[in-house]
Amino acid sequence: MKGEIDAAIAAHGTWKSKLKAAIESGVLPDIASAGADNFCAFGKWLNSTQHTGADAVHHATVQQLHTEFHRTIAGVLRDLQAGRISSAEKAIGLGTAFAGASAKLTMAMLAWKKAA
Numbered sequence: 001m002k003g004e005i006d007a008a009i010a011a012h013g014t015w016k017s018k019l020k021a022a023i024e025s026g027v028l029p030d031i032a033s034a035g036a037d038n039f040c041a042f043g044k045w046l047n048s049t050q051h052t053g054a055d056a057v058h059h060a061t062v063q064q065l066h067t068e069f070h071r072t073i074a075g076v077l078r079d080l081q082a083g084r085i086s087s088a089e090k091a092i093g094l095g096t097a098f099a100g101a102s103a104k105l106t107m108a109m110l111a112w113k114k115a116a
Helices: 002-013 015-025 031-035 041-048 053-081 085-091 097-115
Strands: none
Touching (some): 002 041, 015 053, 053 085
């Protein structure tokens, strides 16, 4: 499980760069896939595992935050798709829903890893 969490932290940490690249290039990843919480490797793992006790609490928290993280990505991509470049640029800055979702997800994954 710790390996899955480490890989997820690394993979999800690249999304800001991916969004910046999409803003600069205009080439968007598939919005439905990017916005889905069960498309990435970590999401597939989260949805395929069962947990009990305190581990179940961590799992549920991370799953909820993971879903929210991917929803914020889809929101940024929808802004780009609609030509709202400035809005998309602002949406990935500090103090935004994206930044908050990213930070909360990372902190929850680290807490889960520490508790494991």
